[in-house]
Amino acid sequence: MPDKMNSAALLDQIAFDAAGLVPAIAQQHDSGEVLMMAWMNREAVAETLATGRVCYYSRGRAALWRKGESSGQTQRLIELRIDCDGDTLLLLVDQTGVACHTGRRDCFFRAARADGWREVADVTIDPKRLYGGQHPGSAAGHGGHSG
Amino acid sequence: MPDKMNSAALLDQIAFDAAGLVPAIAQQHDSGEVLMMAWMNREAVAETLATGRVCYYSRGRAALWRKGESSGQTQRLIELRIDCDGDTLLLLVDQTGVACHTGRRDCFFRAARADGWREVADVTIDPKRLYGGQHPGSAAGHGGHSG
Numbered sequence: 001m002p003d004k005m006n007s008a009a010l011l012d013q014i015a016f017d018a019a020g021l022v023p024a025i026a027q028q029h030d031s032g033e034v035l036m037m038a039w040m041n042r043e044a045v046a047e048t049l050a051t052g053r054v055c056y057y058s059r060g061r062a063a064l065w066r067k068g069e070s071s072g073q074t075q076r077l078i079e080l081r082i083d084c085d086g087d088t089l090l091l092l093v094d095q096t097g098v099a100c101h102t103g104r105r106d107c108f109f110r111a112a113r114a115d116g117w118r119e120v121a122d123v124t125i126d127p128k129r130l131y132g133g134q135h136p137g138s139a140a141g142h143g144g145h146s147g
Numbered sequence: 148m149p150d151k152m153n154s155a156a157l158l159d160q161i162a163f164d165a166a167g168l169v170p171a172i173a174q175q176h177d178s179g180e181v182l183m184m185a186w187m188n189r190e191a192v193a194e195t196l197a198t199g200r201v202c203y204y205s206r207g208r209a210a211l212w213r214k215g216e217s218s219g220q221t222q223r224l225i226e227l228r229i230d231c232d233g234d235t236l237l238l239l240v241d242q243t244g245v246a247c248h249t250g251r252r253d254c255f256f257r258a259a260r261a262d263g264w265r266e267v268a269d270v271t272i273d274p275k276r277l278y279g280g281q282h283p284g285s286a287a288g289h290g291g292h293s294g
Contacts, residue, residue: 009263023170025181032179034172037235049259082264083254084247084292088184090255100231107230108237112196116156117229145231 005049010080011042015087021057022089026099029078029092035099036107036145038065040089045080052077054093070147071130073097101146103127152196157227158189162234168204169236173246176225176239182246183254183292185212187236192227199224201240217294218277220244248293250274 016022020042026035038056040048044064047055054075058065068074075093082089100107102123109121130146163169167189173182185203187195191211194202201222205212215221222240229236247254249270256268277293 005259005261006263010259013264023184025172025184027179027181034174034181034237037170037172037230080259081255081267082257082259083184084249084251084256085254088254090181102231104231107232107235108228109231110229112152112157112227112229114152116153117160120228 007046007049010049011045013086014042014045014082014089015085016042017087021059022087024056024089024091026054026075026091026093026095028095030094033106034108035075035093035095035105038145045089048077048091049080054091065147068096068146071097071101073099073130073146075099098125098130099146101127101130103130107145154193154196157196158192160233161189161192161229161236162232163189164234168206169234171203171236171238173201173222173238173240173242175242177241180253181255182222182240182242182252185292192236195224195238196227201238212294215243215293218244218248220246220277220293222246245272245277246293248274248277250277254292 014022021039023037024040025037028035039059041057044055044057054067054077056065056067074096077091077093079092098105103125104121104123109119110117111120161169168186170184171187172184175182186206188204191202191204201214201224203212203214221243224238224240226239227236245252250272251268251270256266257264258267
């Protein structure tokens with residue numbers, strides 16, 4: 001990211017919804033893996049641009065959610081993109097370790113099969129190693145992405 | 148996609164929001180390009196699974212939106228995935244032509260730069276060729292993805 005961002009010029013063109021939120025898709029910048037989808041408010045976007053470390057907004061906790069603050073699985077922002085109608089963000093990131101609280105690389109590890117949803121990706125890091133016990137996301141209800 | 152899908156078993160595990168919708172990310176299955184993000188209701192997911200052709204729900208028109216019905220730029224479903232907490236879908240698709248109503252391959256063609264949002268992808272199909280005039284999406288307010 002450039003050193004100095006004119007965040008106001010960027011933020012003013014994001015079409016936040018009635019709740020002040022915008023969906024944000026995180027994609028691994030080099031492999032193209034879609035890692036997760038979460039939400040950001042204006043403050044989360046501003047912080048992400050200022051620090052280069054991805055910060056979401058947890059709807060369950062109604063608070064900023066600095067990705068990796070409890071799990072260590074941070075996301076470094078490589079590039080921020082916005083879609084044609086300004087109401088969805090795409091974050092090209094460099095993901096440390098895994099994006100999912102289950103210890104899988106990404107959150108989209110279940111695929112539709114004739115008999116239901118089936119897991120198609122393995123756990124690569126034991127979730128107990130990520131959180132040392134209770135998953136803070138589950139407890140706080142901010143969704144199942146690694147905290 | 149398998150010939151016979153037990154759609155009910157799949158649909159019942161999707162966590163639709165209070166409006167009965169779930170965000171759906173479309174990704175080109177082979178290149179990894181994130182093409183667009185739109186919304187689906189239960190009926191749209193069921194139709195997509197049944198036909199193998201992606202159908203969204205247009206919030207602006209409050210109606211099913213069969214991708215490509217006006218533009219010819221259809222999406223064939225290769226695989227449907229769901230995230231860990233069941234409230235976001237990832238559609239691995241084969242996109243015909245372009246996903247965006249602007250004639251660009253994907254909708255995320257603006258990137259954050261120091262002085263604001265800057266276009267980073269070129270138009271590959273003249274939008275007039277897609278719609279022969281007025282973009283039906285713009286007129287109907289279902290967002291800026293190709294209709």
